[in-house]
Amino acid sequence: MRVGIIGGGSIGLLFGAYLGQNHEVTIFTKREEQAEKIKEIGIRLCFQDGEEKVIPVDAVPGDSGISDQDILIVTVKQYDLPQVMAVLKSAPKAVPLCFIQNGMGHLELLNILPQETILVATVEHGAKRLNDRTVSHNGVGQTNVSVYKGSYEPEKNFPMSADSLFPVCFYKEYRTILINKLMANALINPLTVVFQVKNGRLVDNPYYYELLRLMFEEIYSIFPLGEKEEAFNRIIDICKNTRHNTSSMLKDIQEGRKTEIDAILGYILKVAERKGAKPKTIQMAYVMVKGIEQERR
Template structure:
C-alpha cells in the first residue's frame, strides 16, 4: 500500500461509502466521517457493499474529518458531502495545503459559488455522479444503480498521474469533460424535475411516468426548466432516468421520508434565482420549493 496514491473521501453517506468501496483497492484510501462513532465502526467492520443481492466487505481506514493532519496527507480529496454540509467543512478544506487537488461531487449548483473561497492557486475539479446508492447504516451501502462519474477542471491543472488514477477502475468508470457547466447543468436539469416532485408526492421515480396526472406535472416542470436552463433533449433525459431508476426513490424523496434536511436549496434555489434575474416565472417549481421548505420547517431540520 506504500506505493499507492493517497486518496481521501470526505463524507460517509451513501455516495461517500459507495466511492470508498469501489476505489479502496486502487488507493491508500482514507474515508473522513463527521462522527467518530462511524469512523470506529468502519475501521472495525469495513464497508458492506450490497450490489444485486450480493454483499462484499471492503476494509478501509476511516477517521473524523476534523483530523487536519490526515487531511493534509492526501494527494486528492474527493468531497462527497451534501450541499448544505459544505459550509460546515469549508474551514477544514481551506486549511488543506493548496497543492492538494479537490474533486467535488454534489447534487445541484449551489456549491459553485463557494469554490473560489478555496484559493485561486488550488486545482479544483467539479463533477457529478450518475450512480444510485442508499446508506442502510453507518457501514452498509446499497448500490441501486450503476452509472458514471463525470468531472471537469474548474480551475488549475490536473496532474497526469491523478488523471490516470481516476481512469484506473473499469467497473467504476470516470469520464473527464471539457465544460464543467455543461455536466453540472445536465444533471441539475434532471434533479430539479425529479427530486422535488417525488419528494412532495412521496413516490418512486417510475411512478412519475405511470400516473397520468403526475406525468403531466413532470412535463410542466420540464417546460418551465427549459426556459431558464436549456439542455439538449432535456425531456428525453428526464424520462429515461425515470425509466432506468423506476423502482428507486430519489435522494430528496428519501430525505423527506426520514425527516432529514433536503438539498432543495442547492438544487432548486439557484434555478429560481436565475429565473428571477431573467424576469421569468417558474410557478410549478417555486410551489414545490416552498412546500418542501415548509415541510422541513415542520420537521425542524
C-alpha cells in the same frame, strides 16, 4: 493513490468501496463512532442480486491527516459545505479537490478556495447507506468529472476504480454536466416528494408526467442547454432506469433529515429572478417541498 473522501454518506461510502479496492482510501467522518466501525471492519458493499463484499479502508473522525492525501473528494451535502470550508482552505494548495454536490449554488464557495486545482463531478449511480459502514449499490451509472479551476489532466491523474461497475467519464465543460444533473434533480426529487412515489411513477402516471413536463419547460427556459427534446428524453430515461429507486430527497424526508431543496430549486429560482423570469410551477414545487420538510422534521 492516497484518496481522502470527506463525508460518510451514501456517495462517500460508495466511492470509498470502489476506490478502496485499488487505492489507499481514508474516509473523513463527522462522528467518531462511524470512523471506528469503518476502520475496524471496512466498508460493506451490497448489490441488488444479494452479493456483497467488504473493502478495508481507513477512517478518521474530523480532519486529522487531510493534508496527507493526493486528492480530496468532498461528498457532503451542499448545505454542509460551509462547515468544511475552513478545513479545505488549510489543505495544501497542490492537493486537488473534487466536489460532488447536487445543484450549482456551491460554485460560489469554490471561488474562495486557494487550491490550484478544483474539480466538480456528478454521480449517476443509485446508492443508499444502510448503516454507518454499509452501502447498497442500487443502480449502476457513471461518474462525470470536469475541471472547474486549474490545468489538471483528469484522464491521467484522477483515481479510477479497477471495477467495471464504477466507470468515470471526463468532460471539458463543467457547466454541461452540472446543468444536466441539476435539471434531473430539480424534476425528479421534488415531484417524488410531493407525490410520495418512486421515480418510475413520474412517467407511468399521466398526471404526474404532465407536471414533470410543465416544470421541465420552465427549467429549460432558464437553462437552455442543448436540444430541448433530447434534454427532456434524458430525464425520462433516468426515471425509467431508476423506476424502483427512492429519490435522495424523498429518503431525506422519510428519515426526517433536511433536504437539498434550497440548493436545487432554490438555486433555479435565484437564477430565474436575475433573468427576470417568474417560473410559477417551480415556485409551487419549492414551497410544497419546504412545507412537507417542515412537517416531517
